[in-house]
Amino acid sequence: MHAHDHHEHHGSDLTRAAQSTLEKAGEQWTAMRERVFEVLAGFAKPASAYDIAEAVSKIEGRRVAANSVYRILDLFVGANLAHRVESANAYIANAHPDCLHDCIFLVCDSCGQTTHIDDDSITRNVRSAAQGAGFSPVRPVIEVRGKCADCA
Incomplete structure (x- = not known):
C-alpha cells in the first residue's frame, strides 16, 4: 500500500493547525468557527450539522441554527479542515488539515x-x-x- 505520510494533530494542537490552515486560505478564525471545529473534532464518529448545532447550542447557552453550522462546515470542507462522509451526510474533522490529498x-x-x-x-x-x-x-x-x- 502506498500510504500518504503526514502528521496527525490532536486536541488543542489540532485546533491551532485548523486555525492556521484557515487563515492561510484568507479566512477569519471566528469564535463560532472555533467552537464548531472543536465540537466536530470531539465527536468519535461522523457528526451531522444537527448534532453539531445541538452540542454548540448547549455550550453557548443559546440556540445555534443548523443552517449556520452547515455554512461553517462547507467552509471547513473547502479549506480542508473537515471531510464530508457522503453516505452518512455527516462530517469528521481532518486530523491533518495542513496536508491536502484525497x-x-x-x-x-x-x-x-x-x-x-x-x-x-x-x-x-x-x-x-x-x-x-x-x-x-x-x-x-x-x-x-x-x-x-x-x-x-
Missing part, C-alpha cells in the same frame, strides 16, 4: 465508526480513470461500507 473512508454499517485511510496510489488511479473517461475530477470521495473489526 481520502478513503471505511464506514461500519453496524456502529457507524468511520476510519480515514490514505492511499495515494488508489486515489491517483481513480483520478486517472475519471480523466480517461473525459471527466475532470475535483474531489473524489471513496467510501467502503462494511463492518469494523469490533463488529465483524
Whole structure:
C-alpha cells in the first residue's frame, strides 16, 4: 500500500493547525468557527450539522441554527479542515488539515465508526480513470461500507 505520510494533530494542537490552515486560505478564525471545529473534532464518529448545532447550542447557552453550522462546515470542507462522509451526510474533522490529498473512508454499517485511510496510489488511479473517461475530477470521495473489526 502506498500510504500518504503526514502528521496527525490532536486536541488543542489540532485546533491551532485548523486555525492556521484557515487563515492561510484568507479566512477569519471566528469564535463560532472555533467552537464548531472543536465540537466536530470531539465527536468519535461522523457528526451531522444537527448534532453539531445541538452540542454548540448547549455550550453557548443559546440556540445555534443548523443552517449556520452547515455554512461553517462547507467552509471547513473547502479549506480542508473537515471531510464530508457522503453516505452518512455527516462530517469528521481532518486530523491533518495542513496536508491536502484525497481520502478513503471505511464506514461500519453496524456502529457507524468511520476510519480515514490514505492511499495515494488508489486515489491517483481513480483520478486517472475519471480523466480517461473525459471527466475532470475535483474531489473524489471513496467510501467502503462494511463492518469494523469490533463488529465483524
